Amino acid sequence: MTKSSFSNIQPEFLALIDDTKCVRCKRCIQNCGWGTYSFGGDKIIADHYKCVACGRCYTYCPEDAISVVKNPTVMRENANWHDYHIKNIWKQSEISGIIISGMGTPLKYKKYFDHMLLDACQVTNPSIDPLREPMELRTFLGKKPSKLELDFTEDGEPILKNPMPPQIELQTPFIFAPMSYGSISLNAQKAMALAAKALGIVMNIGEGGLHDDLVPFGKHIIVQVASGRFGVHRDYLNSGIAVEIKIGQGAKPGIGGHLPGEKIGMDISRTRMIPLGTDAISPAPHHDIYSIEDLRQLIFAIKEATDYKKPVSVKVAAVHNIAAIVSGIVRAGADIVYIDGFTGGTGAAPAIVRDNTGIPIELALAQVDERLRQEGIRNEASLIAAGSIRSSADAVKAIALGADAVAIGTAALVVMGCHVCGKCHTGNCSWGITTQRSELVRRLDPEVYGERLYNLITAWSHEIMEVLGSMGVNSIESLRGSRERLRGVELTDSELQVLGIKHAGL
Template identity: 55%
Template sequence: MQKFYDIGLKSLYKPEFNYELCDGCAECAKECSFNEIKINLKDGKKLPVANQKSCGACHRCELTCPRGAITIVDRPSPLRVNKSWDYRNVNRIHLQASSGAVVLTGMGSDNNLPMYFDRITFNACQVTNPSIDPQREPMETFTYLGRKEVSYGKDHKANKLLEIDLPLVFGPMSYGSISLNLQKALARVATKKQMLWYSGEGGLHRDLYDYAPRAVLQIASGRFGVSPEYLRVGSAYQIKIGQGAKPGIGGHLPGEKVLPGISETRMIPLHSDAISPAPQHDIYSIEDLRLLIYAIKEANDYKPVCVKIAAVHNVAAIATGVVHAGADMIYIDGFRGGSGATPSIVRDNVGIPIELALAVVDERLRKEGIRHKASIIAAGGVRNSADVMKCIALGADAVAIGTAALIACGCHMCQRCHSGKCPWGLTTNEEDLMKRLDVDWAEERLANLIEGWHHEMQEIMGLNGIYDIGSFRGNRLLLRGLGLNAKELEVLGIQHAGE
């Protein structure tokens, strides 16, 4: 059929060029990994021109222009304003009408839904309950993760705890979904700061084996990269049941991102889609989960096993079953959790916020008298140290970050992680793009971020008169809600401001 015209929408963003400043160096065209900028000749002068169609506002051209001649601006709405049929929905229809495919995206959900972190505020000491100055007095943020039951005697099956210097970890981002350079930076900082980093479901690259003592290695439904050696080198292991950005479906690494290193590490053919099944095909009950947990423990001298679940409506009951199955840690991923590739329809419409899921899981485990049997790690939309401490007060033992770490290393949230063309070298393993991310630079940035958050977490502890993180954990009396209804306050287990 003859194509008469393209009716797809233009992008919400566009680069504007100041041709008086531009010297025609063509650097912008070289830096744009999506080929959205071309160089035209006009009156013998090279001039950059954008296609006006697909700019994702990654800002790479703007920030690398040596003359400062480019500005990324918002484009006026490319369609008639209609609250029911906004740009997101109309553009998705055009994309699917032209391709017949599922629309993929990256990062976590950016739907305009309640952000409970922003509606919760901390208490502070005044007069009768003096605060603590963290600059002058010691503040303890050491955290132990794992099953905290008492074991007597020297038993190789006794509970093994993981010690971290602060209740913060780097969440699962697999080799393939992110670049090897970024994963190296995460591993280095986790080792330096005595944290943990999660490998994700892509196996462990040979260059990262030196950092395995601080790694929690993932075993997902696709079993990518899982080998006898893999099951020996980690500090702990994570069974992936669900993910906040795509609950109920498996992992998906597009074939264009399966380059030689990923192919070798994941043990799959070059350029083939790495699609993990939706369920783990040997887990259809809590009893099946228990079998896998203890098979992993037997294989690695009873190192801790973590189970990752998505925050869904019945998350409290699921978490209870996971603890009874023998998990040492529960990793709960909220619906704003990031992803390298996920169907946008799933990302934006499935799951619940981590704040609600965390509160109900902590409460259920306490009521059943099994809270001590597993540590809770909260993830999904954690943006700053205040969010971390709110998670701790709601019941988390530790908090995982992913997107925040990407932003620290240059991510501009263009949400095209699935393309394999990340212009900042973060979610690509193409050689020429990956080298844009200097490992030492990324390591320094991440270390600074963690250091800053650590100081701020101690400040929040101090202003509440608490010097040990254990006294902050699950202490919901420190929190108050703002503008929340009675049911939301009940689920969160906190009082309204003023009470």
């Protein structure tokens, strides 16, 4: 093999510079995390092979001189032998190995949220104007007793017999999805922490430990215990408002994680409690959880360590038998179950798993909620739905299907500039999100993007209030699980049955 550098793969994008507009400020060279641009003496030269269309260069070009376009060079069209397959074959034949990708699957699968329509009031019941009437989104996550136990004071006033199990109070039914320090930058985590605090919601710091800078945000943080147990110690477990055991992730069910040693700098090494420069490997399973009874032990070990003051959440990926799995998790003592759907995001996953393993969150959620109700244990745990919640409409539909709250990961990164280029695993993120390169991280201002996250969630909350009002209810709990307010379009009988909704018109 003499021509090892030869590749069949053409650049996917072309970064075109209008030299008549360009003032040679070289800002593009500085901004591109991928090294696409260089200065060729009198003009900027682009190495198209390096461009991933992350959008940073043209966003920051002061003269609007850059356009990134899809490479118009055609691959012969073939509905069966799609470029996706052909390019992957070339890639793997050239370098061997597993194809790794970031973000959720880009492949076109049916998005059930887009096939559900909402109800509204007409005549027989009045809609409610959220600008004039109170509209409640407050949500509590945690175990609820199935019935209230009462005591009476000497005056005959009823009071609670037992204190309520610990709850996470959310002012609006959103949380920021777990994204670890390591997979994303500290500044990205800080932006979410600031927003979570201002919004009265919570963020989840993922499996990478809790950086000292985030400790003051403890009341708005869920700490995670994953199979690598990075940064886990007693104070860590007690530093957040809840603890989450991560079993799986929607983008890569059944797969562990691998943060390469070159990314383990001083700060990450300290936070994760691993030696400098060593690979951070999260095993595929928890090696102390080979079955449900082991999970129960870990749940209660954590409850013991936190004095039963923190709800324990268990995060699982939506897989085929999800309803029975979640039922088991609830019976094992989890207070919250976080279900991550097929299209959920990731910092890095083998494309074969990301694109082919798991089931959509809509179907998983519908089945889990129904199953827990059939078993009479729906009150025992709250459900968080995740896996590409792209809008407040998706959130409303998830809640109507039965979720207590939704988690947003990718959407939060999009706020910070992410263009969903899917190259998180390379560590070159030009937006300073999924990188640890200090010159890139520095450009992500936590306060600026914290405010934008605040804006987004506030806007989405207002939209949910509008929808609640149009449905004639003034509290989110009257929508939660109320599938009667959903109708399906373009769905088969089986799909409708799984979702537990009726077709539009019925």
